[in-house]
Amino acid sequence: MDVIEVIVAKRDSGELSTGQIDWVIDAYTRGVVADEQMSSLAMAILLNGMNRREIADWTQAMIRSGERMDWSALDRPTADKHSTGGVGDKITLPLAPLVAACGAYVPQLSGRGLGHTGGTLDKLESIPGWRASLSNDEMLAVLREAGAVVCAAGSGLAPADKKLYALRDVTGTVESIPLIASSIMSKKIAEGTGSLVLDVKVGSGAFMKTVERARELAETMVALGTDAGVRTVALLTAMDRPLGRAVGNALEVEESVEVLAGGGPSDVVELTVRLAREMLEAAGIAGGKDPAEALKDGSAMDAWRRMIAAQGGDPDAPLPRAAxxxxxxxxxxxxxxxxxxxxxxxxxxxxxxxxxxxxxxxxxxxxxxxxxxxxxxxxxxxxxxxxxxxxxxxxxxxxxxxxxxxxxxxxxxxxxxxxxxxx
Ligand code: URA
The missing domain is CATH 3.90.1170.30 (Pyrimidine nucleoside phosphorylase-like, C-terminal domain)
Incomplete structure (x- = not known):
C-alpha cells in the first residue's frame, strides 16, 4: 500500500477503506509511515472528517496495535469513568473508591495534566509515597485489595495512540472529533472494562466549547463503546465555571477527602453521586448500597484508604503546601x-x-x-x-x-x- 494514496484520498474528502486504515495505523506504529506523513493525514482527517465506519475501523486498528487487558478472573463486574477534562475536575478521586464500596471493581487508567486542565495522576502523586506506575499483576492485586485502582497506562496499551496523540499535540490536530473519540475509546476498550460512563465537559474550561460539539463527541464515543461490547453512556456536564472550590493538585486531594468524609462542595458531591449511580447501573449492579449512603457511612472512605495504601501512599500524611x-x-x-x-x-x-x-x-x-x-x-x-x-x-x-x-x-x-x- 502507498501512504501518499491514503493521504490524497482523505485530502480529497474520500472515504478510507478498512484495509487502508489497518495498514496505515500498523505501518505508523512500526515506523514505516513517517511522522510528517501521519501528521498530513491527521490534518486531512481534521479538515474533512471520517464517517462512523471509518472511526470504528481507526479505533479497532489502534486497539490491535497493543495489548488488551482482561479482568475476567474477577468475581464482580467492572466499571470505569472517563472525563474529557476540566478545571477542578477531581471527580475520579472520590468516585473510584465510592463505586468500589458499592460493589463494582473500578480499573481506571488515567493521565497527567497538560495545559490548563489538571491530570488525575498529578493530583494523586501529591500524596507522599503514592505510585502511578503499576504492572498488570500489581493492578489486579490493588483491585482485589481495594476494589479500585487508578494508575498510568502501561506502554503496551494502544501504542499507536500514544505515538499519534504526541504528534497531534505538536501539529495542531488535537481538535478533531473522529481523532479524539478514537483516541479515548481505543484506550478505554483496550483497558478491558465491561462498562463505561463518559463525562463530556462543555464550556470555556473544556475541549468542547459548545453543547452541539460535546453532543457529537459523546454520541460518537457511545457508539464506539457499544459496538465494541462495552456498555457505554455519556453525560454532558458543565465546565463554564470550575468544579468545586479547589483547583490544583494537593488542594484537590484535600477537597476529595472532604467529599469522602461526607462533606465537600455540593456540585462535586452531586456529580460524584450521579456518575456513581450511572456506573453501577451500566455495570448491572444498581439496587444495592446507594452511593450517597456510602459517602455518609464511611465505606467509601475505607475503600479510598485501602486504595491509596495499596499503591504505596500514606493516606494520613500531611499534603504538600505552597510556600x-x-x-x-x-x-x-x-x-x-x-x-x-x-x-x-x-x-x-x-x-x-x-x-x-x-x-x-x-x-x-x-x-x-x-x-x-x-x-x-x-x-x-x-x-x-x-x-x-x-x-x-x-x-x-x-x-x-x-x-x-x-x-x-x-x-x-x-x-x-x-x-x-x-x-
Ligand atoms: N484525550 C485523549 O486521550 N485523546 C485525545 O485525543 C484528546 C483527549
Missing amino acids: ETTTVAAPASGVLTRLDAYAVGLAAWRLGAGRARKEDPVSFGAGIVLHAKPGDEVRAGEPLMTLHADEPERFGRALAALEGGYEVGAAGQDLLPLVIDRI
Whole structure:
C-alpha cells in the first residue's frame, strides 16, 4: 500500500477503506509511515472528517496495535469513568473508591495534566509515597485489595495512540472529533472494562466549547463503546465555571477527602453521586448500597484508604503546601455572576499546578481556593479567592490570567445546568 494514496484520498474528502486504515495505523506504529506523513493525514482527517465506519475501523486498528487487558478472573463486574477534562475536575478521586464500596471493581487508567486542565495522576502523586506506575499483576492485586485502582497506562496499551496523540499535540490536530473519540475509546476498550460512563465537559474550561460539539463527541464515543461490547453512556456536564472550590493538585486531594468524609462542595458531591449511580447501573449492579449512603457511612472512605495504601501512599500524611499565598478581593458588593473556568485554569497553571511540556514537573501545593462560586453573594473587599504558589513571582501572571474572568453584578447570569444531558 502507498501512504501518499491514503493521504490524497482523505485530502480529497474520500472515504478510507478498512484495509487502508489497518495498514496505515500498523505501518505508523512500526515506523514505516513517517511522522510528517501521519501528521498530513491527521490534518486531512481534521479538515474533512471520517464517517462512523471509518472511526470504528481507526479505533479497532489502534486497539490491535497493543495489548488488551482482561479482568475476567474477577468475581464482580467492572466499571470505569472517563472525563474529557476540566478545571477542578477531581471527580475520579472520590468516585473510584465510592463505586468500589458499592460493589463494582473500578480499573481506571488515567493521565497527567497538560495545559490548563489538571491530570488525575498529578493530583494523586501529591500524596507522599503514592505510585502511578503499576504492572498488570500489581493492578489486579490493588483491585482485589481495594476494589479500585487508578494508575498510568502501561506502554503496551494502544501504542499507536500514544505515538499519534504526541504528534497531534505538536501539529495542531488535537481538535478533531473522529481523532479524539478514537483516541479515548481505543484506550478505554483496550483497558478491558465491561462498562463505561463518559463525562463530556462543555464550556470555556473544556475541549468542547459548545453543547452541539460535546453532543457529537459523546454520541460518537457511545457508539464506539457499544459496538465494541462495552456498555457505554455519556453525560454532558458543565465546565463554564470550575468544579468545586479547589483547583490544583494537593488542594484537590484535600477537597476529595472532604467529599469522602461526607462533606465537600455540593456540585462535586452531586456529580460524584450521579456518575456513581450511572456506573453501577451500566455495570448491572444498581439496587444495592446507594452511593450517597456510602459517602455518609464511611465505606467509601475505607475503600479510598485501602486504595491509596495499596499503591504505596500514606493516606494520613500531611499534603504538600505552597510556600506563598495572596488573595483576590471582590471588586464590589453584589452577586458573583461569572467565574470563567478557563481563566481560573490558566491562572492555576501559571501558579505552577500544571506543566507546559510533558517532561516538566508540577508544583503539588500550587493552585487556587475559591471562596465564592457563581450565584453567591459577595461583599466589596472580601476575599474572592486565594492563590497558592511556591514562588511569589508567579502571582503577577496568574492575576493577569484572571483579569476579566469574573464579574460581580446585580443578578445571576444564566449558567449551564451541572448535568446538561445524558446520551
Ligand atoms: N484525550 C485523549 O486521550 N485523546 C485525545 O485525543 C484528546 C483527549
